[in-house]
Amino acid sequence: MTLAASSSAGQRVLRLGGSSFGPQQRLVMAIVNRTPDSFYDRGATWDEAAALDRVHAVVGEGADIVDVGGVPAAPGTEVTIAEEIRRTVPFVAAVRAAYPQLVISVDTWRHQTARELLAAGADLLNDTWGGWDERLPEVAAEYGAGLICSHAGGLPPRTRPHRMEYDDVMADVLERTLALADRAVALGVDPARILIDPAHDFGKNTWHSLEVTRRLGEMAATGWPVLVSLSHKDFIGETLNAERNERLTGTLATSAICAWLGARVFRAHQVTQTRQVLDMVSAIRGELAPARAVRGLA
């Protein structure tokens, strides 16, 4: 049942793995960290069995995609390519074996790791560091995989923004992400498998992240599917003066705004709550019927 179509005008079908997603489908990408020290979960899924349990849980909660990462975004102890592969490749293979149809995204900026992960069954490369490794699209093309083109303001991987300034932050986001997307297409990545991501907090202060949120519609207007990764990030913490374990409300509020403005994929820790927010937005937009409506209708 389609109640309205205008909000998604110009948006393309998104293909991930063997699945296709229409412009009005809002997808949850569940975060599964294979790190001992990621900022939010603090290594909760460092143990491989715990990580697989996490996958079972998020699939049960309705996640459309899982995103597996082996290197935290924050600076810290070096994680070599070999170590990143050790942390993620056997795990991705295990997830693929357990869920032949599940869309598996992998959070890496390094083409060497990406190649191993795609060979193990991953479908999508989440290049959070904005094309730092120029060979990543080649590998995506080679395996027929998807690619997320992100804005990190030109910062090297695992560095923090320090006095970053932009004449127009959204213009910079658009320029960099669209250039990455165009380059990926030129290198043979299927355009239907490319997303763009403003990458909140990456290369940005809180004001910048609020601005890209407010102007997210400009990204959606490009026609590329937009992914947002908001979950418990510092811009939410600073806006609400909230510690890491107090940012869910802010995360969900921001998710709703982004959904309203046209984002299609939401990278999240809390799948159930995010799913509810997205379904609520879809229903308000007239793109999803209520699950059960009897009030006043008897």
Added chain:
Amino acid sequence: MSSRLPGRCADLPSPRGDRGDAARAGTFAAICPPAPLLARELTGLDPVVPELRRACAVAVERLVRAGPEIVVIVGPGPRTADWPASGRLHLSAFAPALGTLGEDPEPPLPLALGLGSRLLDEGGYRGPRLLRSVHHDEPAAACLRLGDELSRLGDRVGLLVMADGSACRSLRAPGYLHPSAAAFDATLEQAVRDGDLGALRAMDESLARELLAAGRAGFQVLAGAMPGRAPATEILYAGDPFGVYYLVAWLAG
């Protein structure tokens, strides 16, 4: 205000190369960090660093009360260049929601110079000012020469040096924890505390770059402007609340 002193950089006279060190005895300086959060409106509802702002206000008050003929604001920028003295702080590059550049015909100042200009305005300074940005990779020799040149602009030159130390003092610091950061900043603080500006001449350029210490160039301009003397100094603030080393100081002539 003397008529021979400029209101804008374009009107500046040539440095008076005939003056010796004696003429530069009239050079004095304030040091403040060019941290964006010095702008009160950038930190939101929480003032975050009120004591840092107070210290900067005191340093600039000392500078203004010393009666400069001209104040030179020196700070990091995209290139080594003069900027219009009428330029003011614009924050839109850091916080788009706080306003756009609008119809302002002037190019936006580098943040450090904008912050310095605001400090001068808030300190009640109405005299001539020169705004000079220094690229963070400007070699030490060029910085020292620049300081020497600036010190010859008048008999009583006030320098407002917008500079700070490393940004690598903790795990949460912008540049993460660097084992050399503490020693680098300690050397800097000691040099200023002792009025031993010669020590600033020797600051390691490549280490400064590694530590994200863009203030290195400004400190060396200061050393060039006050050579061979040990000015009386007052440290008004020294701290690293966010892993970046801030130093606020007054160096009397």
